[in-house]
Amino acid sequence: MQITILPELKAYIDPLTPDEYxxxxxxxxxxxxxxxxxxxxxxxxxxxxxxxxxxxxGLPFQTVQNPRFQSMEDVHLWMIDQHLGRRSVSDFQRGVLALRKREIISTRRARLLAATPPPASLPPDGDDAAAPAPAAPVSSAVDAPETRALNSREDIARAARLSSSQVVMIEKIQKHAAPEVVEALKAGDISLNAAAAVASLPEQEQKDAALAGREELKQAARRVREARRKPAVEREAAQAPGESAAVSDGDELGALRQRVHALERENAALREQLARWQAQEVPAP
Structure with missing residues (x-):
């Protein structure tokens, strides 16, 4: 039988690596x-x-039709779900697929809601016989389970088997990362966390770091993290003098109290000694 290959479907999912192929x-x-x-x-x-x-x-193969496909959106959603369930798919790829699924569902739901006719107005009193029958809903797909899924970042994280923080990083990479950084992430040269950090740099700096190789990407990510920590360190340093002064004041007060106690003991000893001398100088009666 004739089989048609659509480039958009072939490229919809990231290709296998040479080793996987x-x-x-x-x-x-x-x-x-x-x-x-x-x-x-x-x-x-x-x-x-x-x-x-x-x-x-020249190997033989079998084919099967999926009767549930009604549109290219159905095809895309099916392909996404198939790959989300595969263990060989990376965290970044699963996050990207889950975000694609959210976009498809949101677009479909908005389109279906826009096509739903408004509720019929009530007829005047006495005209019940002329009232039109209620219009049937355009499609039950508006209330289909998949249209209610992935409404939040937590939904996306569950679908992709990721944490919410990982979804945030993937969204940032999609929006701001240079293509070279994305390719390095897919190749395993940089972690998801590091790629999200590098994505905050100007695009040219990202490209230069990616072209320089894995170590430079790691160094760039480290510089970004250190720059983020610097304000916090400076705030702590600004508070430190007051805190040190408070500690010093407390220590000084304690030392003064100890000195007072020592002087009081010394004074008492001197009074006792003076009393003994006076007793020796006065003759007995």
Whole structure:
């Protein structure tokens, strides 16, 4: 049968790394293509790598239709859910996919709500017979479970199996990171936390750090973190003199009290000694 490859679907999910592709090729050559390729009509939805390898080596494969696809949005959502469930997908990729899912659902829900007709106005008294029948809802998809999902950052984090702070970092990387930094993150040259830190730098600095390699990216991230900590350290330093003065005042007061006690003891001893001398000089009666 004829199979149509759409570049937008093939590129919708990040491609396999060379090592992953070679491992898949070895598996197909050894065991054959056991999983059917998923189609929407004649359009290939899932299995682009397997299809290419099977075509390359003349390996047989099976196909299956997904009858639930009604639009390209359905196809995208299905592809996202499939990849969110795979353990080989990185944290960054899962976060990006979950954010894409939120955008699709938000757009679909807004469109469906805009197409829903307003409620019919009530007829005047006595005209009940002429009242129009209530309009049926345009689509139940507005209330479908997936349209109510991913409304918050916590929802996105659960869908992507991430923390809310990781979702924040991924959003920042998507908005501000230079493409070179994103590629370094995908290649594993920099951590998610470090990439988010570097993304706060001017774009040219990001590019220069990425071109310089892994160590320079780490150094750039470290400089950003240190710059963020500096104001806090300065605030602590500004408070330190007053705190030190308070400690010094307390120590000085304690020392003065000890000195007073010592002088009082010394004074008492001197009075006792003076009394003894006076007693020795006065003759007995």
């Amino acid at each position: 070679e491992a898949l090729e070895r598996s197909l050559l050894a065991e054959g293509c056991r999983d059917a390729l998923v189609l929407w009509g004649d359009v290939l939805v899932d299995g682009h790598n397997r299809h290419g390898i099977c075509q390359k080596h």
